[in-house]
Amino acid sequence: MIGLSEIRRASIAMSIRVRYFASLREKMGRVEETLAAEGLETVSDVWKAVSEGRPLPEQILCAVNMDYATPESLVADGDEVAFFPPVTGG
């Protein structure tokens, strides 16, 4: 028997949070979403999952857990993956 709290914990752990910023956020039409982690090994896989299989545009930057990453960077359950355009601060 699996209790409700264990199911909830599992469903939280087995997910990847995806966030979008700036012009990409507007293009995607959403701020963030949560994906089931199954079958997602790299940042590139995450992007394909949220963009109907398209490759990651060259100018789009990505981060895993708030550190810069590459499309080949590995992702794991519970990770936060972010996509955004070139930064323009300062």
Added chain:
Amino acid sequence: MIGLSEIRRASIAMSIRVRYFASLREKMGRVEETLAAEGLETVSDVWKAVSEGRPLPEQILCAVNMDYATPESLVADGDEVAFFPPVTGG
């Protein structure tokens, strides 16, 4: 006949004012002096006239009328010539 005022004017015009700064001022033991311009063609001549014929030390800087000069720079009646050590402002 030459009037007194003409003599005074001539004696002012036919002179070169020499100024010293910082450690050189202390070494020379004077702030400034006025030389008769006769026989003084270059900054180097002026230095020899104030230092018993010694050559201008390599590290000493010189200026004519408040612009940087070299030992070979020409001097003329009424000029202000200055000698000083390397500058240390800022």
Added chain:
Amino acid sequence: MTVELRPTPFEPFAELSRFHELMAEQRRSAGALATFIGTMRDFNEGDTVTRMTLEYYPGMTERQLAAIVETAKARWQLIDALVIHRVGEVWPGDPIVLVGVWSTHRAAAFDACRYLMEELKSRAPFWKKEALGVGERWVSCNTPGYSSCG
């Protein structure tokens, strides 16, 4: 070393003065302070810009700024550094970014201040959206900072 994101306008000279005074005895031995202040221009790419919104990535922006400052600290002999960056809505003339670097030597202060600005502009997750007379647009990229006009 202090890094701050500011949701409201700030007065850069007052911030520098306050930070400087708080250093107490240490500042006496500093000798050199290099600063950079970036303010919002009322034009960009030939257009009048009336307002700007600075978006950021809460958590990652602070993390990246802290990492940049740590790298500068490891690379140069610094006494202290202050970085303040606006977020939210800014108007022409408003300060956007302030970088101050205190060091014993001017070369370290100059080099580190410029390094912080260049790294901040190329790595810190901020995005500018400009409000024009009609409509809005995202600023697409930052100009490189090491080219000289000389």
Added chain:
Amino acid sequence: MTVELRPTPFEPFAELSRFHELMAEQRRSAGALATFIGTMRDFNEGDTVTRMTLEYYPGMTERQLAAIVETAKARWQLIDALVIHRVGEVWPGDPIVLVGVWSTHRAAAFDACRYLMEELKSRAPFWKKEALGVGERWVSCNTPGYSSCG
């Protein structure tokens, strides 16, 4: 473009703030301000320095500073520049020099600010005499400013 010699202590952040505010509309279009502030250290070459006297060459010092600023103005696109330098007696922690450069672009502001400092240090007729615990000595030369600690 303003160049000033100051016989009494000055507050660099207040000076910058005042100059900045006086620019009125222009400052809105500036975008970039790079500054350098040099303060008196209480040590030099391993010794404690209790006081310092800054000698200068009235007339030539102003002339050389003005020439340096003019060269910077010709070389970079600058909106304005402020140079203040102390003369007379200074104590540890006192500001000695302030350079501020306003430009539309940060590369020009950074480059010109550093150029002004390096030229000032190598060409402007100022001489420092340090008062030590016992006795006094002239500072013999300025350190070169373009070497990096990185």
